[in-house]
Amino acid sequence: MSTEQKPIDLLAGWPNPGLLPPTRLETAAHDVLQDPYLAKQSLRYGPDEGYHPLIEEIARWLTRFYCPKDAIGPERICITGGASQNLGCALQVFTDPVYTRNVWMVAPTYFRACPIIDDNGFGGRIKGVPEGEEGIDIDYLRTHIAKSEEDAVRNGNTEPKMKTLYSWRKIYKHVIYAVPTFANPSGCLMSLARREQLWSSKISGPARNRFQARYPRLVDIDRYLDGGPVSEWGNTMSNGSFSKIIAPGCRTGWAEATPKLAWGLSQCGSSRSGGAPSQLVASMVHQMLTSGSFEEHLRGTLLPSYEKRYRRLMQSIQARLVPLGVTLPKLHEDTAGGYFIWLTLPSGLNAEEIRTAALEEENLTIMAGWQCQVQGDDESGLDLSRNLRLSFAWEDFDALDDGVQRLAKVIGSKVTR
Incomplete structure (x- = not known):
């Protein structure tokens, strides 16, 4: 990782400071x-x-x-x-x-x-x-x-x-x-x-x-x-x-x-x-x-800002991650909301390995699926080992595409091995 590479956080589920009133x-x-x-x-x-x-x-x-x-x-x-x-x-x-x-x-x-x-x-x-x-x-x-x-x-x-x-x-x-x-x-x-x-x-x-x-x-x-x-x-x-x-x-x-x-x-x-x-x-x-x-803050600032952020991250994912085999839930265009996008890695990749490599090699912070497991649950059989969660709420808007680009670099290196 380059010591000059700016950290990017696509994990935090917090509103960007610029969106606070x-x-x-x-x-x-x-x-x-x-x-x-x-x-x-x-x-x-x-x-x-x-x-x-x-x-x-x-x-x-x-x-x-x-x-x-x-x-x-x-x-x-x-x-x-x-x-x-x-x-x-x-x-x-x-x-x-x-x-x-x-x-x-x-x-x-x-x-x-x-x-x-x-x-x-x-x-x-x-x-x-x-x-x-x-x-x-x-x-x-x-x-x-x-x-x-x-x-x-x-x-x-x-x-x-x-x-x-x-x-x-x-x-x-x-x-x-x-x-x-x-x-x-x-x-x-x-x-x-x-x-x-x-x-x-x-x-x-x-x-x-x-x-x-x-x-x-x-x-x-x-x-x-x-x-x-x-x-x-x-x-x-x-x-x-x-x-x-x-x-x-x-x-x-x-x-x-x-x-x-x-x-x-x-x-x-x-x-x-x-x-x-x-x-x-x-x-x-x-x-x-x-x-x-x-109401002015909600309609004039938050709704357009989060919609813009969501579109930016989704476009970047579609362009950079989907070609690598990453898939998303079937969400329709009119159902955008919340703070997060849930990804599934292609078969053979492990989310924790990707999370660790993203942090160590690209100074990128993301969440691996295992962190979203129900604590102590051993009956549902839910396997989240190939899932990642990305947040579009916290990081500066201009860093969203850069973050996905870094993630694509990590995933791409694993896919092509």
């Missing part, structure tokens, strides 16, 4: 802190469920974007400290490390979710569910859940063992972790048919407006199936975050679910100790939403 955040902070009433509210301990003005604005924003049959009410929203923090809180409140049988993760998966799940007592019981071109393998999931239930009944695991059943808590037998839209790392968009199969029911078709969601969310399907869930708790939680659409340092997100489940989530002990986990920044985010600053 410090001026908009500064304006929002100024507006909040210069208003005596808003400053008082934002600098105090917040209510358990979070900053109410932001809850109400998120409910309106989600209604506009996802277009459910009925408006989303604020009672369905709980403010969180971001998606990762909230995953931990949800597991703390709604699972029992003995009674809850398994956590099922669509595989390949977001690798940093595994330690969060493991920290909540599920080591050895995190199971991978293979992902196809349309999303989660429903038949595999159903078969293995049925087997898990048989084992639980045979072992007398019929009631929660570790958690107290407060009025705001329900203990679920199974947890499914999925990213239905532009999954990390595969970029897969779970089809409408596959989403419906999780509940075996039909929901309205995709929205057509570019600034509306393509498919209904799982939380919306659960909301309307057969007139609504039988239990007031429901079966689904949507876990959202402003980390990628404003800034990771905001550490602010939201969860949407039935009012009962949303309230139960807000009663997590770490949230009740001081209230909402993001009171000050939540007030700033609210200011950005109500002033129109957030």
Whole structure:
């Protein structure tokens, strides 16, 4: 490797610093802190469920974007400290490390979710569910859940063992972790048919407006199936975050679910100790939403920038890697999104060897497929030894093609041996 060769990072799943809105955040902070009433509210301990003005604005924003049959009410929203923090809180409140049988993760998966799940007592019981071109393998999931239930009944695991059943808590037998839209790392968009199969029911078709969601969310399907869930708790939680659409340092997100489940989530002990986990920044985010600053940033900066980045990386892959035998998932032109592109190397090549060589020989950082395995899973039989994940979000735009060119050099040297 030349010591003069500039490092290129196609691994980091972070927004490029040039896409962050410090001026908009500064304006929002100024507006909040210069208003005596808003400053008082934002600098105090917040209510358990979070900053109410932001809850109400998120409910309106989600209604506009996802277009459910009925408006989303604020009672369905709980403010969180971001998606990762909230995953931990949800597991703390709604699972029992003995009674809850398994956590099922669509595989390949977001690798940093595994330690969060493991920290909540599920080591050895995190199971991978293979992902196809349309999303989660429903038949595999159903078969293995049925087997898990048989084992639980045979072992007398019929009631929660570790958690107290407060009025705001329900203990679920199974947890499914999925990213239905532009999954990390595969970029897969779970089809409408596959989403419906999780509940075996039909929901309205995709929205057509570019600034509306393509498919209904799982939380919306659960909301309307057969007139609504039988239990007031429901079966689904949507876990959202402003980390990628404003800034990771905001550490602010939201969860949407039935009012009962949303309230139960807000009663997590770490949230009740001081209230909402993001009171000050939540007030700033609210200011950005109500002033129109957030929408301007989303539509004027993020969407065109990420689309441009995606097109640049895809064009480079098509020109430089596909001729070497590298293949991609069958994603359509109108399904671009997320941060990542998932590649499969030609037969005979090993992703870890390519990753190591790319770093040592070309100063290029990428992710090998094994890093996206479900931690401890040895049953799904998923082989990721030939997969790579490339990110188009973090590196400077002009470096994307150069990064693929370096990767092509490494792969080409292996193919021609």
